[in-house]
Amino acid sequence: MLRTGFSPFFRISRFALVCSLYALALSGCEKDDICVDGDTPLLIIKFYDNENPDNTKNVNRLRVLGLGEDDPVDTFSDRTTLDSIAIPLRPGETQTTFILILDSEDDDEDEMEIGNRDTVRFDYATREVFISRACGFVAQYEDLESELQEGSENWIQNIEVENAFVQNLDSTHVSIFH
Template structure:
């Protein structure tokens, strides 16, 4: 009788439990950049002292300095249609070199799940989705060319932009 009572109490205590709402799916993706050697375009190339800072709506965003990496992920502003970044190569050296990237896009909010909520998908504009510029005090550009792999940014599992330097 006691065993049945204990089992009944345990069964009732676990019957009130609900499935945990833990988000295991990917939410709003960041734009993935990969850096390549311009003289050998098939080879990835690591950046040296690359400082990335947001401009405009992201002017307080400092993504930090990247060393020895060939891949960087940049967040786009889901509440705007343009996000600008300055990419400063050799930022800690005596001759830093700055190039600016401007991303122009439209956004679409997509429901993921009850646990995750919504995520934003970005669609880069066809005509001017990516604009590469020099700062007000120009130097020679360090980004020699680029290839936009896709206009639609739905996941971080793929490269969106290849930069050759």
């Protein structure tokens, strides 16, 4: 008698083959195919009371502009009152300059911005660090230094670099006293 169907052994081995191919395809995926830790860190600045240096102090209606930029930094709400901010450094450069404006507002008559402007420059060395295949490289900054451009009406009194190695968002990098 001639059988035309497949034997049960053939069905089981075909099922095992399909399962093996499926498992092999899944094993090609790595858990780091989704980037979770791949952001270049921001510079954390905390503002303190110059007369009482242990106490934080809010900056009223703060606006931060990158030197030569028309739009404010977008890592925090513009013209808000804050005691700390996180701002980006330029990874392809060795320095980034910001204009920090206290009591920023628009003058409707002259279409100019009013407020007390201070210019701060940050110098640093950039180091690229490989995170994973999915994330690629991120920039980290080391040897951070700061310089306040002196003016007759500076609202910033002093700047101290607390952590010269910017590799995460866990701690304050710079303290500004006003």
